Amino acid sequence: MRMSQKDSFVKFEKVDKSYDGEILVVKDLNLDVPKGEFLTMLGPSGSGKTTVLMMLAGFETPTSGEIYLDGNPISSIPPNKRGIGMVFQNYALFPHMTVKENLAFPLEVRKMQKSEIDEKVGNALAMVELQDFGNRMPLQLSGGQQQRVALARSLVFEPRLVLMDEPLGALDKNLREQMQYEIKHIHEKIGITVVYVTHDQSEALTMSNRIAVFNDGKIQQISSPDILYEKPNSSFVAQFIGENNQLKGKVKSINGENCIVTTESGDDIHALKINVNNNGDGSLVSLRPERVAINSSENFENNFDAKVKELIYLGDHIRSRVEVCGNDQFIVKIPNSYKEANLKEGSTVKLSWKASDSRALDLN
Amino acid sequence: MNQSQTSTGPILTTDGIPLKVSLKKAERINKIRAFLLVLPLLAFILITFLVPIGDMLARSVDDRQINTVFPKTFEVYKKWDRQGLPSEEVYKTMFFELKNSEGYAVGKASTRMNYSKSGWKSLLKKSKRKFKKIEEGPFKEKMIATDKKWADPEYWLALGQMVDPTTMGYYLNAVDLKYDSSKNIVQQKENRRIYNKTWIKTFKVSLLVTLFCLLLGYPISYLLATLPMKYSNLLMICVLLPFWTSLLVRTVAWMVMLQQKGVLNNLLVMSNLIADENRFQLMYNQTAVVIVMTQILLPFMVLPLYSVMKTISPTYMRAALNLGASPMHAFYKIYMPNSVPGVSAGCLLVFIIAIGYYITPELVGGKDGQMVGNWIAYHLKTTLNWGLCASLGAILLAMMTVLYWAYNKIVGIENIKLG
Numbered sequence: 001m002r003m004s005q006k007d008s009f010v011k012f013e014k015v016d017k018s019y020d021g022e023i024l025v026v027k028d029l030n031l032d033v034p035k036g037e038f039l040t041m042l043g044p045s046g047s048g049k050t051t052v053l054m055m056l057a058g059f060e061t062p063t064s065g066e067i068y069l070d071g072n073p074i075s076s077i078p079p080n081k082r083g084i085g086m087v088f089q090n091y092a093l094f095p096h097m098t099v100k101e102n103l104a105f106p107l108e109v110r111k112m113q114k115s116e117i118d119e120k121v122g123n124a125l126a127m128v129e130l131q132d133f134g135n136r137m138p139l140q141l142s143g144g145q146q147q148r149v150a151l152a153r154s155l156v157f158e159p160r161l162v163l164m165d166e167p168l169g170a171l172d173k174n175l176r177e178q179m180q181y182e183i184k185h186i187h188e189k190i191g192i193t194v195v196y197v198t199h200d201q202s203e204a205l206t207m208s209n210r211i212a213v214f215n216d217g218k219i220q221q222i223s224s225p226d227i228l229y230e231k232p233n234s235s236f237v238a239q240f241i242g243e244n245n246q247l248k249g250k251v252k253s254i255n256g257e258n259c260i261v262t263t264e265s266g267d268d269i270h271a272l273k274i275n276v277n278n279n280g281d282g283s284l285v286s287l288r289p290e291r292v293a294i295n296s297s298e299n300f301e302n303n304f305d306a307k308v309k310e311l312i313y314l315g316d317h318i319r320s321r322v323e324v325c326g327n328d329q330f331i332v333k334i335p336n337s338y339k340e341a342n343l344k345e346g347s348t349v350k351l352s353w354k355a356s357d358s359r360a361l362d363l364n
Numbered sequence: 365m366n367q368s369q370t371s372t373g374p375i376l377t378t379d380g381i382p383l384k385v386s387l388k389k390a391e392r393i394n395k396i397r398a399f400l401l402v403l404p405l406l407a408f409i410l411i412t413f414l415v416p417i418g419d420m421l422a423r424s425v426d427d428r429q430i431n432t433v434f435p436k437t438f439e440v441y442k443k444w445d446r447q448g449l450p451s452e453e454v455y456k457t458m459f460f461e462l463k464n465s466e467g468y469a470v471g472k473a474s475t476r477m478n479y480s481k482s483g484w485k486s487l488l489k490k491s492k493r494k495f496k497k498i499e500e501g502p503f504k505e506k507m508i509a510t511d512k513k514w515a516d517p518e519y520w521l522a523l524g525q526m527v528d529p530t531t532m533g534y535y536l537n538a539v540d541l542k543y544d545s546s547k548n549i550v551q552q553k554e555n556r557r558i559y560n561k562t563w564i565k566t567f568k569v570s571l572l573v574t575l576f577c578l579l580l581g582y583p584i585s586y587l588l589a590t591l592p593m594k595y596s597n598l599l600m601i602c603v604l605l606p607f608w609t610s611l612l613v614r615t616v617a618w619m620v621m622l623q624q625k626g627v628l629n630n631l632l633v634m635s636n637l638i639a640d641e642n643r644f645q646l647m648y649n650q651t652a653v654v655i656v657m658t659q660i661l662l663p664f665m666v667l668p669l670y671s672v673m674k675t676i677s678p679t680y681m682r683a684a685l686n687l688g689a690s691p692m693h694a695f696y697k698i699y700m701p702n703s704v705p706g707v708s709a710g711c712l713l714v715f716i717i718a719i720g721y722y723i724t725p726e727l728v729g730g731k732d733g734q735m736v737g738n739w740i741a742y743h744l745k746t747t748l749n750w751g752l753c754a755s756l757g758a759i760l761l762a763m764m765t766v767l768y769w770a771y772n773k774i775v776g777i778e779n780i781k782l783g
């Protein structure tokens with residue numbers, strides 16, 4: 001699975017980081033990012049994402065381990081010599097400079113010709129569709145426009161790598177979605193390597209080639225969005241990404257790829273053995289709501305009676321909270337079709353799902 | 365016309381009252397409340413600040429002291445053609461008014477008359493005593509007999525400056541000019557030119573103090589603003605410590621430090637850096653004033669600087685580095701421009717306080733270190749020339765206003781930030 005040194009443009013090798021000498025906020029981080037990839041680091045706040053980014057940008061030094069850029073160790077290179085673009089969380093546009101001056105700044109420090117600077121600034125403004133705003137001050141722009149200026153500024157000097165630390169965190173929902181597409185677009189167009197940080201899982205899913213899920217200073221799982229969603233390999237990842245039903249129990253038996261988990265209510269669940277090893281281990285069985293069939297005639301391994309507790313009408317589908325296997329927070333998504341039209345709160349229904357859709361994961 | 369009025373006419377509320385009127389009514393009660401809240405302070409400022417300043421401005425041009433003691437003399441004096449000596453009538457009126465007036469009032473008037481022509485004061489004092497024996501005329505001859513000065517036209521011409529109830533004399537005096545006996549503006553005599561030198565010195569000292577405060581205050585403020593809270597609080601206390609010590613105690617401490625046999629010189633001599641006979645003259649001169657005032661006024665620079673720097677996000681510097689600027693370049697291009705509001709606030713504050721400073725130059729300045737404030741105090745307490753005090757003060761006030769105005773033109777007053 002590990003890529004060769006040549007393939008990896010950015011490489012973290014056994015990187016640890018501690019601020020206070022007591023707690024490791026990044027623990028034994030190994031990460032390879034190939035050229036041109038859009039990699040997202042996703043995790044709850046405080047999980048060490050920003051710290052990783054800061055080490056890459058050169059504002060923090062790893063306590064141990066080494067970071068390589070294009071095959072060269074970069075620990076001894078100061079931040080202004082790394083040539084890495086960065087979009088900061090609150091944009092960090094220089095308030096005393098116009099938009100154009102902000103964009104020209106990285107070019108001026110590189111001692112470029114005036115004409116060349118003008119051309120590049122013009123192109124960068126065109127890229128983010130802000131041609132008419134070059135002479136405004138940053139504070140005269142809306143949040144979304146400031147965001148785009150920050151993006152343009154991080155790209156205008158044609159860095160090999162751009163880092164973005166929750167760049168859309170301050171925008172409202174519509175604008176955020178629009179900007180997600182624009183960033184994705186620009187990435188595809190210029191083929192730059194992007195390391196993106198967010199705590200918003202839907203943002204990570206829409207934008208990335210690969211997602212590294214962080215928790216507690218460690219990468220829990222790193223893979224493409226679909227694998228991450230379909231095949232989480234720990235209960236943290238399953239919980240953190242998408243909606244997820246969890247049934248708590250103990251492993252009763254293991255049979256190759258599969259296993260049986262018995263819940264406290266005494267029900268046996270057939271599941272894939274993912275993250276459990278021995279009989280008697282505690283386990284959380286994870287199951288996506290849309291993979292549960294209701295009153296289906298098909299013959300799945302898992303069949304249980306469930307009591308409908310609550311129905312929430314959501315137009316195209318109905319979200320239904322049911323009690324099954326001793327869990328009354330179990331969610332089922334029911335398509336709003338003629339079949340289920342007469343579903344009622346308090347009624348009993350039959351739920352079924354495949355063993356291959358339920359994943360027996362660790363217990364935390 | 366009518367139509368356009370209806371289409372662009374005032375917006376009405378649902379009750380049919382124009383929106384603006386309605387809004388005004390709703391706001392009025394708030395305005396009254398706001399006014400009542402500031403009323404005590406307003407009254408306080410009016411009584412303790414604006415009225416005295418008005419009084420000072422009035423005093424700086426007021427010239428009625430003599431008119432109250434010698435009103436009739438001035439009536440007849442005005443008829444005089446200013447050739448030769450005045451007529452017997454003038455002498456006679458002057459004689460009786462001087463003889464019959466209170467000694468105290470004569471003292472005040474003669475002080476003023478002395479500003480126009482020195483000699484008047486002693487003349488009046490002496491004459492008042494001698495006039496007691498004189499009962500009848502001719503007054504001109506008898507007065508001249510008591511003192512030859514009465515026959516000097518210079519004295520009589522000098523009175524002409526005081527005919528008007530107002531005078532620019534004090535202002536002229538404050539910049540080393542004066543009226544000559546025919547009311548032309550001329551320079552003071554060489555040995556009496558002191559104020560222009562003092563003005564220049566005052567400006568020089570204030571500028572130097574401002575400059576040193578900035579040079580010393582900027583790095584410490586930067587450190588304060590960027591250090592983690594637990595260190596910066598401690599440092600802040602050190603910076604503010606001088607505020608908690610009496611000004612006099614601090615100044616005296618400096619005297620102990622800086623005098624020729626003081627701590628600093630002793631240390632230098634002891635460590636063989638200077639010879640015993642080459643001790644630095646650090647006390648009772650301008651150097652001392654600049655050193656001590658810099659120390660005293662430093663907090664006034666640090667506080668506005670700190671509060672502005674505190675608001676400069678550290679990510680600006682990071683962004684600049686990230687974009688390829690060297691730390692020096694980033695500091696110069698990004699950090700410094702953003703700290704300008706604090707720099708200007710601090711400089712303006714320190715300069716304004718420095719230019720009117722009094723106590724430090726008084727104690728450590730010696731003869732060489734006296735500033736305008738010291739002359740004001742001197743005339744206020746010693747010579748009782750309040751007109752000159754007022755004009756010196758008014759010039760200071762005018763300078764500050766000009767400075768403030770220029771600052772507003774160049775930097776913009778909204779760019780000032782104290783926190």
Ligand SMILES: Nc1ncnc2c1ncn2[C@@H]1O[C@H](COP(=O)(O)OP(=O)(O)O)[C@@H](O)[C@H]1O
Pocket residue numbers: 019020025043044045046047048049050051052
């Ligand atoms: N400059 C710092 N000094 C000390 N601790 C820090 C510093 N920056 C971050 N931390 C700590 O490191 C941990 C990870 O922080 P961070 O990398 O910012 O997480 P994230 O970006 O995922 O929210 C947090 O517990 C945070 O308190």
Ligand SMILES: [Mg+2]
Pocket residue numbers: 046049050165
């Ligand atoms: Mg963060």
